[in-house]
Amino acid sequence: MARIPAPERRDALVEAALRVVSRRGIAQATTRAIVAEAGMSLASFHYAFDSRDELIDELITTVVAREQHAVIPEPVPGGDLREILEAGLLRYFEHLRGDPEHEQAMLELTHYALRSPERHPLAVAQYARYAELAAHSLEIAASHAGTTWDRPMEQVARVLVAFTDGLTITWLVDRDDDAARAVAHAAADALSRMAEPR
Amino acid sequence: MARIPAPERRDALVEAALRVVSRRGIAQATTRAIVAEAGMSLASFHYAFDSRDELIDELITTVVAREQHAVIPEPVPGGDLREILEAGLLRYFEHLRGDPEHEQAMLELTHYALRSPERHPLAVAQYARYAELAAHSLEIAASHAGTTWDRPMEQVARVLVAFTDGLTITWLVDRDDDAARAVAHAAADALSRMAEPR
DNA sequence: GTGCGACTGGGACGACCGTCCCACTTCGGT
DNA sequence: ACCGAAGTGGGACGGTCGTCCCAGTCGCAC
Numbered sequence: 001m002a003r004i005p006a007p008e009r010r011d012a013l014v015e016a017a018l019r020v021v022s023r024r025g026i027a028q029a030t031t032r033a034i035v036a037e038a039g040m041s042l043a044s045f046h047y048a049f050d051s052r053d054e055l056i057d058e059l060i061t062t063v064v065a066r067e068q069h070a071v072i073p074e075p076v077p078g079g080d081l082r083e084i085l086e087a088g089l090l091r092y093f094e095h096l097r098g099d100p101e102h103e104q105a106m107l108e109l110t111h112y113a114l115r116s117p118e119r120h121p122l123a124v125a126q127y128a129r130y131a132e133l134a135a136h137s138l139e140i141a142a143s144h145a146g147t148t149w150d151r152p153m154e155q156v157a158r159v160l161v162a163f164t165d166g167l168t169i170t171w172l173v174d175r176d177d178d179a180a181r182a183v184a185h186a187a188a189d190a191l192s193r194m195a196e197p198r
Numbered sequence: 199m200a201r202i203p204a205p206e207r208r209d210a211l212v213e214a215a216l217r218v219v220s221r222r223g224i225a226q227a228t229t230r231a232i233v234a235e236a237g238m239s240l241a242s243f244h245y246a247f248d249s250r251d252e253l254i255d256e257l258i259t260t261v262v263a264r265e266q267h268a269v270i271p272e273p274v275p276g277g278d279l280r281e282i283l284e285a286g287l288l289r290y291f292e293h294l295r296g297d298p299e300h301e302q303a304m305l306e307l308t309h310y311a312l313r314s315p316e317r318h319p320l321a322v323a324q325y326a327r328y329a330e331l332a333a334h335s336l337e338i339a340a341s342h343a344g345t346t347w348d349r350p351m352e353q354v355a356r357v358l359v360a361f362t363d364g365l366t367i368t369w370l371v372d373r374d375d376d377a378a379r380a381v382a383h384a385a386a387d388a389l390s391r392m393a394e395p396r
Numbered sequence: 397g398t399g400c401g402a403c404t405g406g407g408a409c410g411a412c413c414g415t416c417c418c419a420c421t422t423c424g425g426t
Numbered sequence: 427a428c429c430g431a432a433g434t435g436g437g438a439c440g441g442t443c444g445t446c447c448c449a450g451t452c453g454c455a456c
Contacts (some may be wrong), residue, residue, distance in 0.1 A: 201403055
């Protein structure tokens with residue numbers, strides 16, 4: 001096997017772990033499965049990481065830091081706030097449809113982190129990151145629509161995160177595209193009513 | 199040990215399994231942990247069930263059939279539709295706050311079912327049940343408010359389920375009561391705009 | 397009361413888990 | 427050229443998992 005410095009091997013293992021979690025779930029993401037996915041031997045795993053827990057923690061941290069599927073990157077030309085928000089939510093939905101396993105993996109990682117006190121902060125950080133991305137999108141949306149949020153943006157962002165999450169889980173279960181679009185429509189409606197014309 | 203007929207033992211094991219899953223997560227719901235919770239010996243498990251998978255399947259089926267935390271059981275006297283819906287969502291939120299582990303367990307069971315093709319229908323049935331309960335609540339709400347839904351109720355119910363789920367996960371992560379109430383408010387707002395005066 | 401089917405308990409099985417050990421190979425600095 | 431550090435591979439460890447076996451015990455129909 002090619003000789004790879006430990007730091008690079010850590011990265012490769014994290015990527016392999018993400019693929020395994022996405023494809024088979026976190027319960028199946030054993031050291032052996034991850035190592036096989038990365039094409040390494042078992043010893044290389046514990047040369048790069050002290051433990052599986054350490055890898056999972058780094059996986060969550062990495063994937064959260066990388067998260068960028070901003071809900072509203074490009075505004076609808078000439079649209080009002082509600083239309084811009086809905087377009088953003090639909091854009092997220094298309095992202096979800098394109099890679100359902102990734103969002104499923106993110107959700108599983110959240111629940112995994114939620115189960116142990118020392119990992120709970122990772123889940124909190126994950127959703128704080130979501131809220132940050134949501135706030136950024138909302139800022140752009142309001143600016144393009146010429147409106148101002150009628151309460152602290154963090155609160156609006158939290159609502160958007162909740163709506164997005166609800167859309168995700170329900171669609172992952174029933175794969176009902178029309179229903180998901182209805183959720184996006186309703187969510188955009190509710191959010192747009194949290195703003196006032198500037 | 200007391201002699202218990204197999205059918206009753208099945209029930210007791212399902213109840214014990216639910217407690218274990220709620221308290222420690224489905225990954226920790228091993229045959230030994232469940233049997234210890236139920237105060238039985240390991241052999242009794244496989245006398246009542248062919249396999250752990252069979253128990254988990256029955257656990258999901260049972261707990262879904264029992265699910266009843268209707269979102270809007272009692273209408274607000276004199277309130278309009280939006281207020282009734284918000285009161286119902288807040289009622290659900292109080293239920294969630296009272297037993298967070300149960301909702302966390304339900305979510306974990308969903309993700310567990312989602313991971314194997316033969317169990318996927320269980321998750322679909324779970325969310326179909328949620329939608330059924332939601333539809334029932336919406337029916338009551340609309341009737342008390344003197345309004346009619348402007349689209350098939352199943353669609354409105356699906357949106358309510360998504361909103362409820364989003365509220366649940368985000369609150370389970372950050373335990374932010376005010377944020378959850380804001381989600382309830384926004385969700386009620388969006389839903390109420392899917393109805394017209396009768 | 398006796399027999400037979402229902403139920404119980406303890407112990408064992410093979411498989412798989414995370415982790416570790418150690419002899420070996422390769423590489424970069426001198 | 428060499429030497430220590432860095433990286434590699436295979437195999438083994440103890441532990442836990444789901445499952446199974448079997449000798450034993452209970453309760454009920456006759």
